[in-house]
Amino acid sequence: MKVLDADFAKGFIHLCESGFKRGWHERNGGNLSYRIKPDEVERISEELNEKGPFLPIGTKVQELAGEYFMVTGSGKYFGNVPLEPENNIAIIQIDQSGENCQIKWGLCNGGVPTSELPSHLMNHNVKKRVTDGSYRVIYHCHATNIIALTFVLPLKDEIFTRELWEAATECPVVFPSGVGVVKWMIPGGREIALETSKRMEEYDVVIWAHHGLFCSGEDFDQAFGLADTVEKAAEILVKTLSMVSQKRQTIQPEGFRQLARAFQVDLPEKFLYEK
Ligand code: 13P
Ligand code: ZN
Numbered sequence: 001m002k003v004l005d006a007d008f009a010k011g012f013i014h015l016c017e018s019g020f021k022r023g024w025h026e027r028n029g030g031n032l033s034y035r036i037k038p039d040e041v042e043r044i045s046e047e048l049n050e051k052g053p054f055l056p057i058g059t060k061v062q063e064l065a066g067e068y069f070m071v072t073g074s075g076k077y078f079g080n081v082p083l084e085p086e087n088n089i090a091i092i093q094i095d096q097s098g099e100n101c102q103i104k105w106g107l108c109n110g111g112v113p114t115s116e117l118p119s120h121l122m123n124h125n126v127k128k129r130v131t132d133g134s135y136r137v138i139y140h141c142h143a144t145n146i147i148a149l150t151f152v153l154p155l156k157d158e159i160f161t162r163e164l165w166e167a168a169t170e171c172p173v174v175f176p177s178g179v180g181v182v183k184w185m186i187p188g189g190r191e192i193a194l195e196t197s198k199r200m201e202e203y204d205v206v207i208w209a210h211h212g213l214f215c216s217g218e219d220f221d222q223a224f225g226l227a228d229t230v231e232k233a234a235e236i237l238v239k240t241l242s243m244v245s246q247k248r249q250t251i252q253p254e255g256f257r258q259l260a261r262a263f264q265v266d267l268p269e270k271f272l273y274e275k
Contacts, residue, residue, distance in 0.1 A: 016081035024141035025078035031114035052103035062098035118193035145234035167233035
């Protein structure tokens with residue numbers, strides 16, 4: 001089977017197109033990765049190149065040795081992925097040391113995987129472990145309103161979570177474990193990857209101050225839907241804060257507790273503090 005005929009490749013490309021249409025991927029902004037299932041690898045094996053170049057990952061992900069990922073290329077534009085997938089995305093395999101990857105397909109005119117590969121792979125590493133392998137997607141986008149909020153709200157998990165939950169009733173149901181926040185750091189390396197992956201132990205969403213967000217999920221719909229929900233809440237909050245410095249009314253901690261019972265989700269009490 002051809003790579004581009006596989007359902008996972010279609011889902012990957014569809015997400016790139018959806019994110020681009022939302023305006024979260026100016027120029028080469030953002031990146032995406034998918035941990036390919038063994039049977040999916042099997043079906044596309046005829047197209048995988050045994051002689052592709054090996055590249056250092058920039059960190060060590062021993063537990064992912066041998067795994068295959070579909071990833072966006074560094075410097076490639078999300079808007080171009082649907083037009084020329086083979087030129088803008090790649091399939092890589094992690095080597096046995098967990099420190100290098102080999103390009104097995106794609107980036108046909110040259111190039112390397114996303115500069116955020118350390119963050120993607122360290123997040124996959126955590127999510128694979130804490131979800132018993134069910135999470136397969138890591139998505140990074142430059143969502144406008146979330147970025148705007150990182151100039152205004154204190155960079156604390158408790159505050160971002162509570163403010164986003166208050167912005168739209170469905171939020172605590174969609175991300176009941178909350179969101180993590182990483183202060184401004186240099187992107188593209190192991191250090192920011194480490195800070196991000198630590199928070200992925202607990203959260204499915206991690207915000208990078210003055211940069212964007214990382215979302216994780218079982219599949220493309222879940223990861224994209226999460227980013228969409230978080231960004232929508234951020235937009236509501238930005239509009240609210242633009243109208244008044246203080247909300248006249250909002251959802252109260254007791255309201256969240258009732259919501260938790262009605263929707264059977266656990267909402268950690270650390271987010272339900274009295275203001
Ligand atoms: P890449 O083009 O290397 O994926 O980088 C884009 C980006 O958003 C960096 O954070
Ligand atoms: Zn970025």
